[in-house]
Amino acid sequence: MRIPFVLVLASLPALAAASPQNASFPTLPQPPSASQMAEAAFSQADTDHDGKLTLEEARAGMLPIVPAFAQIDVNHKGYVTLDQVKAFLKNQSGG
Numbered sequence: 014m015r016i017p018f019v020l021v022l023a024s025l026p027a028l029a030a031a032s033p034q035n036a037s038f039p040t041l042p043q044p045p046s047a048s049q050m051a052e053a054a055f056s057q058a059d060t061d062h063d064g065k066l067t068l069e070e071a072r073a074g075m076l077p078i079v080p081a082f083a084q085i086d087v088n089h090k091g092y093v094t095l096d097q098v099k100a101f102l103k104n105q106s107g108g
Contacts, residue, residue, distance in 0.1 A: 065092035
């Protein structure tokens with residue numbers, strides 16, 4: 014059975030639209046930024062939710078900042094804030 018050439022030409026737009034090249038694939042989610050990860054870790058470690066992280070809270074939930082806690086606590090208040098932690102991490106990463 015021969016298919017008339019006109020029918021083949023007429024079906025080309027439909028075939029092109031259904032081709033994998035034009036398929037709509039979902040975009041992959043972006044990995045969290047360093048800032049987002051710091052916020053999440055800080056929030057989880059800040060067990061009393063006062064916006065301040067004491068050395069004890071850092072030891073219990075944010076170990077990576079413990080060795081630098083005194084350096085991050087620039088005001089020597091015995092706690093650090095999220096902004097101080099972010100500034101420290103940004104400075105350490107060269108950003």
